[in-house]
Amino acid sequence: MLENELKSVRHEMTGPSVTKRLYAGVVLLGGATFVVSLIAVSVGPFSVPFSSTFSTMLDLVGFGNSTADPTEQAIIQSIRLPRIFLAFIVGAALGISGGVMQALFRNSMADPGIIGVSSGGGAGAVFVIALGLNTLSAFFLPLGAFIGSMIAMTVVFLIANVGGRFSMATLLLGGIAVSSFLSAITTAVIILTDDLTVQRQIIFWIAGGVDTARWEAVQIASPVILLGLIITIFAARDLNLLLVSEDEARSLGVRVGLVRSVLMISASLITGAAVAFSGIIAFVGLVVPHVMRLIVGADHRVLLPLSALAGGLFLLVADTAARIILSPAELRVGIVTAMFGAPFFVYLLVKNRSRVSML
Amino acid sequence: MLLGIKSSNLVGFFIGLVLLTCVACDASEANPEKTSLKLSTATPVSVETVTRSQPTPTSESSLPATVLPTSTVTVVASTTASASEPASTRTAHPAPTEVGFDANRFKDVPGIVDATNFGWPRDIETSEGLVTLEKPPTRVHSLSLGHTEILAALMDFSKVSAVYSFFTDPEQSNIADLSKSHNLIGFDPEEVVALDPEIVIASRFTDADNVALLKDSGIPVARASLENSALGNVPNIMLIGYMVGAEEEALLLADEIEHRMQVVGDILDVNDPPRVLSISKFTSIFAAGSDSTEGGIIEQAGGVNAAADSGIEGHQQVTIEGIAAINPDVIVVPQPLDGANVFINELKSSPVLSEVPALKNDRIYYVLPKYHTTLSHWNVRGVEQMAALLFPSDFQGVDMNDFSHYPR
Numbered sequence: 001m002l003e004n005e006l007k008s009v010r011h012e013m014t015g016p017s018v019t020k021r022l023y024a025g026v027v028l029l030g031g032a033t034f035v036v037s038l039i040a041v042s043v044g045p046f047s048v049p050f051s052s053t054f055s056t057m058l059d060l061v062g063f064g065n066s067t068a069d070p071t072e073q074a075i076i077q078s079i080r081l082p083r084i085f086l087a088f089i090v091g092a093a094l095g096i097s098g099g100v101m102q103a104l105f106r107n108s109m110a111d112p113g114i115i116g117v118s119s120g121g122g123a124g125a126v127f128v129i130a131l132g133l134n135t136l137s138a139f140f141l142p143l144g145a146f147i148g149s150m151i152a153m154t155v156v157f158l159i160a161n162v163g164g165r166f167s168m169a170t171l172l173l174g175g176i177a178v179s180s181f182l183s184a185i186t187t188a189v190i191i192l193t194d195d196l197t198v199q200r201q202i203i204f205w206i207a208g209g210v211d212t213a214r215w216e217a218v219q220i221a222s223p224v225i226l227l228g229l230i231i232t233i234f235a236a237r238d239l240n241l242l243l244v245s246e247d248e249a250r251s252l253g254v255r256v257g258l259v260r261s262v263l264m265i266s267a268s269l270i271t272g273a274a275v276a277f278s279g280i281i282a283f284v285g286l287v288v289p290h291v292m293r294l295i296v297g298a299d300h301r302v303l304l305p306l307s308a309l310a311g312g313l314f315l316l317v318a319d320t321a322a323r324i325i326l327s328p329a330e331l332r333v334g335i336v337t338a339m340f341g342a343p344f345f346v347y348l349l350v351k352n353r354s355r356v357s358m359l
Numbered sequence: 360m361l362l363g364i365k366s367s368n369l370v371g372f373f374i375g376l377v378l379l380t381c382v383a384c385d386a387s388e389a390n391p392e393k394t395s396l397k398l399s400t401a402t403p404v405s406v407e408t409v410t411r412s413q414p415t416p417t418s419e420s421s422l423p424a425t426v427l428p429t430s431t432v433t434v435v436a437s438t439t440a441s442a443s444e445p446a447s448t449r450t451a452h453p454a455p456t457e458v459g460f461d462a463n464r465f466k467d468v469p470g471i472v473d474a475t476n477f478g479w480p481r482d483i484e485t486s487e488g489l490v491t492l493e494k495p496p497t498r499v500h501s502l503s504l505g506h507t508e509i510l511a512a513l514m515d516f517s518k519v520s521a522v523y524s525f526f527t528d529p530e531q532s533n534i535a536d537l538s539k540s541h542n543l544i545g546f547d548p549e550e551v552v553a554l555d556p557e558i559v560i561a562s563r564f565t566d567a568d569n570v571a572l573l574k575d576s577g578i579p580v581a582r583a584s585l586e587n588s589a590l591g592n593v594p595n596i597m598l599i600g601y602m603v604g605a606e607e608e609a610l611l612l613a614d615e616i617e618h619r620m621q622v623v624g625d626i627l628d629v630n631d632p633p634r635v636l637s638i639s640k641f642t643s644i645f646a647a648g649s650d651s652t653e654g655g656i657i658e659q660a661g662g663v664n665a666a667a668d669s670g671i672e673g674h675q676q677v678t679i680e681g682i683a684a685i686n687p688d689v690i691v692v693p694q695p696l697d698g699a700n701v702f703i704n705e706l707k708s709s710p711v712l713s714e715v716p717a718l719k720n721d722r723i724y725y726v727l728p729k730y731h732t733t734l735s736h737w738n739v740r741g742v743e744q745m746a747a748l749l750f751p752s753d754f755q756g757v758d759m760n761d762f763s764h765y766p767r
Contacts, residue, residue, distance in 0.1 A: 045684035074710035194524040200641035329675035
């Protein structure tokens with residue numbers, strides 16, 4: 001894996017223009033996101049005429065007046081738009097953090113939750129639900145999940161730094177241990193609680209989804225995720241050098257330890273923010289970076305921003321499908337991501353067999 | 360052949376009758392109380408007199424003040440067993456049995472091997488195979504809340520070997536009062552084996568591995584059905600009654616269920632049934648569609664299940680927008696009160712739902728989950744409560760009471 005990845009990164013860094021590939025990807029994925037967003041805001045269990053949707057959208061950006069009735073306006077503004085935004089930023093967060101984790105650990109099985117962030121979020125949410133705090137305010141649940149994510153991340157980092165010497169292997173194994181421990185706590189609470197309501201709330205939260213999205217969630221999650229995205233994208237060049245060789249990176253002025261820690265913390269922060277508002281959505285963070293690597297190559301200056309865009313687009317498409325397939329009922333988005341994403345991923349693997357061996 | 364009855368059977372019948380009369384005479388001399396086996400002493404009364412206020416501890420020991428049809432006391436003598444047959448081959452040749460109830464009602468109950476045999480031993484056959492009960496069981500264990508609720512109506516609760524902790528939740532369980540002071544166990548099958556029950560009643564929801572473990576440990580297991588409607592559960596109640604030797608109590612309970620449903624049906628005069636949506640929120644919102652207990656309750660109470668009407672099957676996730684699309688006239692929330700209040704406030708404050716008739720007309724109600732989510736005769740209370748909510752003027756003054764536990 002390592003040798004192949006090094007070859008790939010060297011090839012990419014000296015290959016066709018990075019800017020050209022990045023722009024092409026941004027235009028394509030950005031355009032697709034815009035189109036899917038328009039479709040997503042126009043469809044749903046409640047029938048809203050397209051003219052009403054269009055005029056409401058224009059009204060929101062300061063052009064003309066909405067012709068939609070109050071219920072239609074409320075559905076577009078309070079239900080569909082926050083959900084579309086949240087799905088996109090959560091998908092983007094998972095996509096980019098998956099790419100970072102796979103690069104840092106040089107492990108194609110790494111996902112955003114590999115160092116315990118998702119399990120920590122789950123455990124935090126479980127405590128909030130078990131204590132009944134989620135019935136007091138809608139924000140205690142994401143807050144508890146975020147705090148849980150950050151505590152898990154801190155503990156794993158402390159384990160990896162024992163003796164004052166940071167070790168990636170210890171970080172990985174510590175992450176697995178902490179994840180298992182926290183998952184066990186979550187399972188124990190589910191099994192041991194007498195309260196059926198608590199059981200159901202935990203199970204449904206863990207199943208993940210953006211069906212309860214509100215603007216407040218978007219407002220809180222966006223800055224954290226955006227900051228993490230910017231930091232990560234700016235550190236992409238250093239990540240490339242790290243992957244080629246740590247010594248080579250040092251000789252070129254890269255502060256290896258700092259860059260690695262910043263990337264790890266940044267990826268964990270954005271994963272924690274995503275998990276806090278969406279629960280645990282599997283598959284996106286694992287598969288989207290692989291798909292993008294197959295398409296755009298392994299240069300992280302291109303791969304990471306496009307993984308963010310592709311992750312956002314993928315979750316948006318999956319969530320829109322989840323909303324309309326069984327309308328007025330809906331599917332859990334995790335079911336859709338796995339059912340549609342997995343066959344597509346297998347198709348790409350088979351089609352690009354020669355490139356897969358390079359990765 | 361005489362009128363299609365074989366003469367040998369007729370001879371057997373008369374011999375059995377004579378024997379039974381002797382046995383009955385002996386029994387009446389030994390214990391005169393046992394000869395009186397009339398099903399019900401209640402006289403038909405008007406709907407208003409049917410009802411009463413919340414049952415008091417003392418009232419639980421008497422029959423509920425509901426109108427129960429006066430049943431005919433039928434003496435059924437089963438075909439006599441051949442004297443040469445060993446007593447253990449009771450399935451083919453049951454001993455003559457005198458019963459003081461309408462035994463014909465057990466005839467088509469699935470699971471009863473020989474509906475003419477009301478003596479012991481007796482056989483039942485479910486998907487878990489044939490189980491022979493040598494005598495009325497005194498240690499019965501049920502793996503589901505619904506079956507335990509039925510048992511609580513049919514037999515002394517002390518014969519239920521143990522209960523699970525969630526049975527003690529007064530919002531989810533109709534036997535919380537009995538369960539609180541009862542033997543609590545966890546979900547480990549080992550704990551069930553340790554109880555040494557004479558029969559374990561599993562439901563269609565019980566995991567096959569758990570059942571296999573119990574059977575491997577030598578515990579007889581019967582898998583009885585649990586239906587989504589109160590009337591649909593009547594055969595199940597009859598089977599359990601037969602299983603535990605509480606046939607009369609099972610018939611009484613079946614009669615009460617049928618009667619109470621009849622009372623509701625008689626009062627209902629629905630021309631324009633309201634569309635009712637039953638939803639709960641456990642992090643996400645779930646609606647009860649077709650083939651759900653809540654949906655069945657809505658329909659039996661004279662409403663239209665709006666979720667089923669919109670194509671939702673079983674329990675499925677919906678959003679606020681989905682609720683707006685379903686556009687119900689009435690919303691009911693059968694979940695524990697704390698969560699229900701928060702959820703109802705969320706629905707009431709949503710601008711998306713402001714034009715939905717249920718919200719516009721303030722017809723959104725919390726209903727006790729224990730009547731709506733359990734699978735037992737207690738669903739009848741759900742139907743009664745729902746009918747009173749949907750048609751308050753029709754049910755004004757009709758004060759319907761809870762079911763009584765054993766002794767009824």
